[in-house]
Amino acid sequence: MRAATTVVRQKDLIDVLLEQHALIEELFQLVETSRGKAKKEAFTELAALLQAHEEAEAEIVHPLAAATIDAGIEVTQERLEEEAEAKELLAQLIKSGPGSAAFDDDFQQLRASVLEHAVHEERYEFKHLRASQPPETLVELADKFLKRQKRLAATA
Amino acid sequence: MKLFNPLTEKGIPLDQHLRTWRELDSEPIDPDTADPYTICRAIVMNGIEVEAVFFGHHLARVCTDMELKRELAYTRYIEAQQQKAVNWLLPPIASPLQTTIAYEQVAVDLTSWVARMEPDPYLRQAYEFGVLEDFDHLYRYANLFEMIERRKAEKVVDSLTEVMPGRPTRLHHRHPADNVRDHYDKDTANPLSRLHALTVMSAEQQTMNFYMNVGPQYMEPIARQLYIEIGMIEQEHVTHYESLVDPGETWWERLVTHEYNEVYLYYSFMRQETDPRVKAIWELHLNMELAHLHAACDLMRRMDGREPEEILPRELPEPVKFEPNKEFLRELLATQIDLTTLGTGYVREAHERFERMQQEINRDGSPSEEVIDMHGAEFGSDYRVETEGQHPVEGLRQMAEAQR
Ligand SMILES: [Fe+2]
Ligand SMILES: [Fe+2]
Ligand SMILES: [Fe+2]
Ligand SMILES: [Fe+2]
Ligand SMILES: [Fe+2]
Ligand SMILES: [Fe+2]
Numbered sequence: 001m002r003a004a005t006t007v008v009r010q011k012d013l014i015d016v017l018l019e020q021h022a023l024i025e026e027l028f029q030l031v032e033t034s035r036g037k038a039k040k041e042a043f044t045e046l047a048a049l050l051q052a053h054e055e056a057e058a059e060i061v062h063p064l065a066a067a068t069i070d071a072g073i074e075v076t077q078e079r080l081e082e083e084a085e086a087k088e089l090l091a092q093l094i095k096s097g098p099g100s101a102a103f104d105d106d107f108q109q110l111r112a113s114v115l116e117h118a119v120h121e122e123r124y125e126f127k128h129l130r131a132s133q134p135p136e137t138l139v140e141l142a143d144k145f146l147k148r149q150k151r152l153a154a155t156a
Numbered sequence: 157m158k159l160f161n162p163l164t165e166k167g168i169p170l171d172q173h174l175r176t177w178r179e180l181d182s183e184p185i186d187p188d189t190a191d192p193y194t195i196c197r198a199i200v201m202n203g204i205e206v207e208a209v210f211f212g213h214h215l216a217r218v219c220t221d222m223e224l225k226r227e228l229a230y231t232r233y234i235e236a237q238q239q240k241a242v243n244w245l246l247p248p249i250a251s252p253l254q255t256t257i258a259y260e261q262v263a264v265d266l267t268s269w270v271a272r273m274e275p276d277p278y279l280r281q282a283y284e285f286g287v288l289e290d291f292d293h294l295y296r297y298a299n300l301f302e303m304i305e306r307r308k309a310e311k312v313v314d315s316l317t318e319v320m321p322g323r324p325t326r327l328h329h330r331h332p333a334d335n336v337r338d339h340y341d342k343d344t345a346n347p348l349s350r351l352h353a354l355t356v357m358s359a360e361q362q363t364m365n366f367y368m369n370v371g372p373q374y375m376e377p378i379a380r381q382l383y384i385e386i387g388m389i390e391q392e393h394v395t396h397y398e399s400l401v402d403p404g405e406t407w408w409e410r411l412v413t414h415e416y417n418e419v420y421l422y423y424s425f426m427r428q429e430t431d432p433r434v435k436a437i438w439e440l441h442l443n444m445e446l447a448h449l450h451a452a453c454d455l456m457r458r459m460d461g462r463e464p465e466e467i468l469p470r471e472l473p474e475p476v477k478f479e480p481n482k483e484f485l486r487e488l489l490a491t492q493i494d495l496t497t498l499g500t501g502y503v504r505e506a507h508e509r510f511e512r513m514q515q516e517i518n519r520d521g522s523p524s525e526e527v528i529d530m531h532g533a534e535f536g537s538d539y540r541v542e543t544e545g546q547h548p549v550e551g552l553r554q555m556a557e558a559q560r
């Protein structure tokens with residue numbers, strides 16, 4: 001048997017991505033269940049996280065997957081298309097804002113498309129990255145990913 | 157209220173049961189908006205249909221009458237279609253581990269219900285004993301879930317079921333001989349006892365199937381090993397529950413029990429279901445099962461020369477319900493956590509055969525312990541959902557755990 005060690009695992013790129021996916025899921029729920037000012041605030045937070053998440057993914061995660069996993073180019077191409085679709089929906093929602101007539105329906109559409117996209121990433125990209133990349137590389141990339149997000153937020 | 161009598165309700169004629177691929181491809185449940193118990197009901201009915209299919213295959217393998225074999229092949233095909241329609245309700249967005257947590261929630265709340273309703277004290281003890289183990293599995297998998305998928309089991313169980321230590325998983329590995337229980341007596345058993353044993357056995361069997369198939373999909377060693385360890389316990393659970401059934405029942409009386417149980421469960425869940433789309437599936441399948449039941453009753457009369465009424469409840473028992481069992485489980489935790497089995501009974505002290513098995517099997521560690529240690533090392537403590545206050549057993553409270 002390979003011994004499972006109790007050495008503390010260092011947080012790697014995939015952990016960071018999964019944590020953000022979980023947070024995105026929670027924020028979707030929060031927007032849906034909130035009203036008025038709280039809804040507006042939750043939506044602003046969600047929109048900012050989504051933008052930072054997808055942009056940093058497009059810069060760091062998808063190119064790495066494209067270059068290293070099997071059929072990487074095709075797989076990431078589909079992810080980029082999903083991201084483009086979500087970006088458009090999000091832009092519309094930001095423009096109309098919570099409280100507008102069409103918001104709830106469009107928001108449902110965004111939620112479905114983003115959550116499905118996240119599952120595709122987890123199954124078709126992240127799983128393969130964990131298998132193909134050395135653990136140290138993924139730990140270093142976690143840092144790079146978070147720093148990149150910070151810079152994007154600062155210039156937004 | 158008019159009583160529902162499965163023996164006189166008509167149902168859908170057998171020759172109208174076939175469905176197309178499109179019809180079988182049920183639109184999945186949305187886990188973000190669904191009642192977690194809707195997913196639990198789908199998991200139970202999948203296990204019931206899987207048992208219907210496999211029981212049917214075993215029956216066919218000992219059936220020498222060609223005409224009969226063809227008749228059985230047809231209903232079995234329908235059972236297989238039903239299994240697809242039911243299992244395809246599960247959310248594709250959920251990972252196997254998330255579904256695993258729902259499987260353990262099923263084991264906890266279904267077995268608790270059965271234990272509470274079971275009229276026979278020996279059988280009741282078997283359910284009370286087993287439920288504390290699946291309760292612990294839920295806790296171990298929830299810790300794994302947060303560790304490797306960064307998500308919280310609370311979103312899956314939705315505070316309907318608590319998540320905290322039960323009888324520790326490493327102690328579930330008993331010598332296989334000690335997993336064989338005494339069976340009820342087919343001539344005197346309460347008909348409800350037959351249904352209970354079949355239901356819980358089917359659920360555990362499907363849990364065993366599920367873990368043996370999804371476990372290797374994970375690449376993290378701790379996940380792979382935890383699925384092996386708990387997968388082996390689910391196999392013990394199948395032995396434990398299946399041995400409650402009287403092996404002297406004829407094939408035909410077992411077939412009748414299977415079909416009656418399907419009617420009973422679809423009826424129960426149809427009554428309780430809150431999602432109208434899912435409710436429609438329970439209702440459709442109920443109407444199919446009525447036809448299966450009547451065909452099975454005819455076979456029992458023809459082959460055994462006996463009346464099915466001899467083994468069936470006089471009226472449909474109280475419908476099975478998914479509901480929180482927190483107080484019931486806390487009471488069991490406080491009183492039965494340190495039980496193990498010896499022969500067909502239960503004891504408190506670790507006897508020699510148990511100790512020997514434990515030494516052998518756990519000699520290079522227990523994944524179920526390691527998962528908690530690893531989670532603690534990374535997150536500062538173990539993961540729990542304790543909605544009703546601290547753990548009823550002092551030594552298992554979270555503070556004590558953290559200080560260790
Ligand atoms: Fe993405
Ligand atoms: Fe993502
Ligand atoms: Fe069935
Ligand atoms: Fe279990
Ligand atoms: Fe079990
Ligand atoms: Fe059936």
